[in-house]
Amino acid sequence: xxxxxxxxxxxxxxxxxxxxxxxxxxxxxxxxxxxxxxxxxxxxxxxxxxxxxxxxxxxxxxxxxxxxxxxxxxxxxxxxxxxxxxxxxxxxxxxxxxxxxxxxxxxxxxxxxxxxxxxxxxxxxxxxxxxxxxxxxxxxxxxxxxxxxxxxxxxxxxxxxxxxxxxxxxxxxxxxxxxxxxxxxxxxxxxxxxxxxxxxxxxxxxxxxxxxxxxxxxxxxxxxxxxxxxxxxxxxxxxxxxxxxxxxxxxxxxxxxxxxxxxxxxxxxxxxxxxxxxxxxxxxxxxxxxxxxxxxxxxxxx
Amino acid sequence: xxxxxxxxxxxxxxxxxxxxxxxxxxxxxxxxxxxxxxxxxxxxxxxxxxxxxxxxxxxxxxxxxxxxxxxxxxxxxxxxxxxxxxxxxxxxxxxxxxxxxxxxxxxxxxxxxxxxxxxxxxxxxxxxxxxxxxxxxxxxxxxxxxxxxxxxxxxxxxxxxxxxxxxxxxxxxxxxxxxxxxxxxxxxxxxxxxxxxxxxxxxxxxxxxxxxxxxxxxxxxxxxxxxxxxxxxxxxxxxxxxxxxxxxxxxxxxxxxxxxxxxxxxxxxxxxxxxxxxxxxxxxxxxxxxxxxxxxxxxxxx
Amino acid sequence: xxxxxxxxxxxxxxxxxxxxxxxxxxxxxxxxxxxxxxxxxxxxxxxxxxxxxxxxxxxxxxxxxxxxxxxxxxxxxxxxxxxxxxxxxxxxxxxxxxxxxxxxxxxxxxxxxxxxxxxxxxxxxxxxxxxxxxxxxxxxxxxxxxxxxxxxxxxxxxxxxxxxxxxxxxxxxxxxxxxxxxxxxxxxxxxxxxxxxxxxxxxxxxxxxxxxxxxxxxxxxxxxxxxxxxxxxxxxxxxxxxxxxxxxxxxxxxxxxxxxxxxxxxxxxxxxxxxxxxxxxxxxxxxxxxxxxxxxxxxxxx
Numbered sequence: 001x002x003x004x005x006x007x008x009x010x011x012x013x014x015x016x017x018x019x020x021x022x023x024x025x026x027x028x029x030x031x032x033x034x035x036x037x038x039x040x041x042x043x044x045x046x047x048x049x050x051x052x053x054x055x056x057x058x059x060x061x062x063x064x065x066x067x068x069x070x071x072x073x074x075x076x077x078x079x080x081x082x083x084x085x086x087x088x089x090x091x092x093x094x095x096x097x098x099x100x101x102x103x104x105x106x107x108x109x110x111x112x113x114x115x116x117x118x119x120x121x122x123x124x125x126x127x128x129x130x131x132x133x134x135x136x137x138x139x140x141x142x143x144x145x146x147x148x149x150x151x152x153x154x155x156x157x158x159x160x161x162x163x164x165x166x167x168x169x170x171x172x173x174x175x176x177x178x179x180x181x182x183x184x185x186x187x188x189x190x191x192x193x194x195x196x197x198x199x200x201x202x203x204x205x206x207x208x209x210x211x212x213x214x215x216x217x218x219x220x221x222x223x224x225x226x227x228x229x230x231x232x233x234x235x236x237x238x239x240x241x242x243x244x245x246x247x248x249x250x251x252x253x254x255x256x257x258x259x260x261x262x263x264x265x266x267x268x269x270x271x272x273x274x275x276x277x278x279x280x281x282x283x284x285x286x287x288x289x290x291x292x293x294x295x296x297x298x299x300x301x302x
Numbered sequence: 303x304x305x306x307x308x309x310x311x312x313x314x315x316x317x318x319x320x321x322x323x324x325x326x327x328x329x330x331x332x333x334x335x336x337x338x339x340x341x342x343x344x345x346x347x348x349x350x351x352x353x354x355x356x357x358x359x360x361x362x363x364x365x366x367x368x369x370x371x372x373x374x375x376x377x378x379x380x381x382x383x384x385x386x387x388x389x390x391x392x393x394x395x396x397x398x399x400x401x402x403x404x405x406x407x408x409x410x411x412x413x414x415x416x417x418x419x420x421x422x423x424x425x426x427x428x429x430x431x432x433x434x435x436x437x438x439x440x441x442x443x444x445x446x447x448x449x450x451x452x453x454x455x456x457x458x459x460x461x462x463x464x465x466x467x468x469x470x471x472x473x474x475x476x477x478x479x480x481x482x483x484x485x486x487x488x489x490x491x492x493x494x495x496x497x498x499x500x501x502x503x504x505x506x507x508x509x510x511x512x513x514x515x516x517x518x519x520x521x522x523x524x525x526x527x528x529x530x531x532x533x534x535x536x537x538x539x540x541x542x543x544x545x546x547x548x549x550x551x552x553x554x555x556x557x558x559x560x561x562x563x564x565x566x567x568x569x570x571x572x573x574x575x576x577x578x579x580x581x582x583x584x585x586x587x588x589x590x591x592x593x594x595x596x597x598x599x600x601x602x603x604x
Numbered sequence: 605x606x607x608x609x610x611x612x613x614x615x616x617x618x619x620x621x622x623x624x625x626x627x628x629x630x631x632x633x634x635x636x637x638x639x640x641x642x643x644x645x646x647x648x649x650x651x652x653x654x655x656x657x658x659x660x661x662x663x664x665x666x667x668x669x670x671x672x673x674x675x676x677x678x679x680x681x682x683x684x685x686x687x688x689x690x691x692x693x694x695x696x697x698x699x700x701x702x703x704x705x706x707x708x709x710x711x712x713x714x715x716x717x718x719x720x721x722x723x724x725x726x727x728x729x730x731x732x733x734x735x736x737x738x739x740x741x742x743x744x745x746x747x748x749x750x751x752x753x754x755x756x757x758x759x760x761x762x763x764x765x766x767x768x769x770x771x772x773x774x775x776x777x778x779x780x781x782x783x784x785x786x787x788x789x790x791x792x793x794x795x796x797x798x799x800x801x802x803x804x805x806x807x808x809x810x811x812x813x814x815x816x817x818x819x820x821x822x823x824x825x826x827x828x829x830x831x832x833x834x835x836x837x838x839x840x841x842x843x844x845x846x847x848x849x850x851x852x853x854x855x856x857x858x859x860x861x862x863x864x865x866x867x868x869x870x871x872x873x874x875x876x877x878x879x880x881x882x883x884x885x886x887x888x889x890x891x892x893x894x895x896x897x898x899x900x901x902x903x904x905x906x
Binding site for chain 2: 663864886889
């Protein structure tokens with residue numbers, strides 16, 4: 001069976017748990033490359049990014065290379081996409097070229113719908129529109145688990161442009177599976193309208209003192225048709241300032257998927273605050289993607 | 303002697319035969335990477351693509367990596383080409399950097415004329431203007447040979463923008479060497495004016511029932527100075543519809559070098575028709591380029 | 605201690621000498637890849653080029669790969685830089701992703717000031733604004749040493765846009781350490797205003813007969829706000845023509861960091877003149893960067 005990695009929602013909780021455990025294993029062996037650099041030998045992954053990306057693209061590339069695999073980067077701007085080729089045909093091309101998996105980022109929320117069933121190699125979601133970003137979900141879970149030992153019952157505030165955030169989307173999927181409580185904060189117009197029982201809206205300043213973690217999100221100006229952002233006003237109302245951090249529990253942690261706009265959703269001095277795990281998240285992103293790549297190619301081809 | 307791979311016309315027929323055989327060998331070993339992943343160890347190829355490409359660029363890159371070589375991708379947009387560097391000097395630079403071969407695509411039909419004699423490393427033609435695309439020629443021959451066991455006497459229709467197609471150019475060179483008959487179809491203005499004895503013009507619907515293969519070509523709008531294409535009208539007159547496929551012999555096959563414009567030169571449902579070998583051609587492209595890369599570096603440096 | 609490679613000025617003379625010797629060693633082993641292809645095994649370098657580059661980017665990439673390392677190329681245009689990420693945060697991201705060193709080119713003269721102290725991995729300067737390009741300085745020294753056996757007392761003319769040239773900057777730093785005399789030639793407006801004792805201004809035609817090497821520099825039009833260059837007039841006054849080469853000593857050599865504009869600062873026929881070492885410099889660039897990369901990762905992480 002081909003193993004696609006499209007959404008955390010399609011995984012059983014203990015399968016996600018296995019991926020987190022494997023990612024944690026890789027984090028422990030990051031200084032012993034000889035123990036892991038053969039695991040994906042002879043594999044070649046294609047990195048297809050239809051939207052700009054630093055962290056995720058390079059993270060998947062480094063993850064693959066740490067395990068001994070090769071990566072082919074596809075840049076739509078320099079490709080046959082310019083000659084009118086459809087996404088399906090581009091993917092089919094890479095399947096025909098014999099790559100062992102395709103890592104795809106795309107602006108379309110529904111890009112994978114019905115698509116994966118037509119392919120005989122693993123497709124890996126590296127961010128689809130506003131909906132899901134499952135490898136980001138994994139790295140968030142790994143970071144929380146390393147911090148707190150477990151996930152059940154954790155209270156997490158998410159603040160910012162939640163409606164346009166696939167990061168928040170994947171976190172909410174994971175929260176349900178692992179019994180976490182999510183509190184949504186931010187401008188009313190940027191919060192989703194329908195929510196489930198374990199997801200509550202809250203006032204940012206009211207909820208901060210009681211959460212175990214706060215995840216700050218960037219206002220994704222590139223996903224808004226017309227929005228002018230007054231960064232200073234936004235920071236005053238919803239930015240994570242040092243003053244706000246001081247209201248949090250001492251063992252609570254600060255998360256952000258990056259990239260961040262310093263001085264807008266997060267104060268300059270908070271990015272590397274002792275309670276911040278923002279750069280640890282990035283490191284965990286490589287370990288999580290190593291687990292995902294290894295898992296994906298362990299399936300049998302049809 | 304340095305072995306350049308510039309045009310099929312400079313090869314003896316049995317040398318092309320050897321390359322096809324070697325490519326076929328690689329196709330048989332595609333699931334046993336350990337048998338071939340050392341063949342080009344310690345080699346580094348430079349991929350210089352002055353025109354957009356998905357298939358060919360990635361195909362050469364994957365071919366190199368499957369044989370254990372490394373690839374350096376050169377993107378003219380981010381390079382010293384912006385500072386006015388000539389092509390000759392860019393190539394000379396890569397020679398000086400010590401790469402083991404240069405894979406070059408360029409819009410200029412005559413880009414290799416007189417150039418190769420000035421270099422002390424293999425130059426490989428990955429598509430030159432409207433003239434030749436010899437690795438595409440090889441993969442077409444491999445696909446035909448795998449299908450029919452031999453090449454002599456095969457009848458092939460080529461339909462579309464033949465005048466602007468380096469794919470057709472390389473096929474016609476190969477056809478002469480291997481005793482194939484070529485029938486050119488498509489809008490009169492897109493057919494070449496002078497032809498040889500084994501190349502005949504034909505009406506598309508008249509010739510389809512008697513050919514062994516039909517190769518459909520995209521209208522290369524980027525090579526026409528001013529051409530507006532009425533896709534629907536074109537499809538009616540020259541597109542490969544399912545109805546037209548039904549007039550073909552049951553053992554005849556459908557080829558297309560890609561990228562294709564579904565609904566223009568080829569109907570949506572024909573792309574993955576059981577007589578289509580379009581995606582097999584792409585797979586064969588990797589195997590053919592493996593043979594070409596291995597051959598090229600087997601020469602002695604001056 | 606983390607070993608950053610930022611400027612030749614921070615190195616002791618005998619440490620530069622060691623790097624040159626090591627680079628020379630690599631030049632001797634360029635045909636025996638098996639002796640060196642394991643030296644940087646399991647290392648991954650990030651190539652971050654915020655300005656166009658062919659030679660330097662590919663040179664670092666090839667250097668890394670020849671030693672068995674992997675390279676991740678970062679193209680600002682396709683990245684989170686588009687989402688407003690700062691350089692510091694991009695670098696911090698790559699540190700978090702676990703790369704073993706960052707090779708950075710940037711338009712800002714002072715990009716490394718105060719930056720390196722904040723990072724726990726080697727930063728390597730691949731050209732910073734108009735100030736320094738230390739790996740270019742190394743390859744120039746290697747080329748001179750291979751030619752003349754030693755560096756002390758060599759007389760070198762530098763001609764062209766010295767004010768905007770980081771290449772000239774690094775050469776002048778090196779000249780002081782190794783006791784070379786530098787003569788600056790070119791349009792008065794493109795020469796630096798303050799100089800040191802071992803750096804003198806000179807008339808190009810007067811000084812050429814007595815130098816051991818002449819380094820020609822391109823007019824960096826991209827660094828001038830408004831300059832129209834009359835190439836022909838410039839060539840007449842400051843271009844290295846064959847006639848001017850004939851006034852030089854027979855054992856004197858011609859250098860140019862590339863890219864060059866043939867017919868402007870250097871005559872077409874001089875580029876590959878028997879006294880030219882221009883393409884040898886490029887080869888030496890790979891060997892020099894191999895030495896630099898190996899040196900950089902030999903430090904201890906904090």
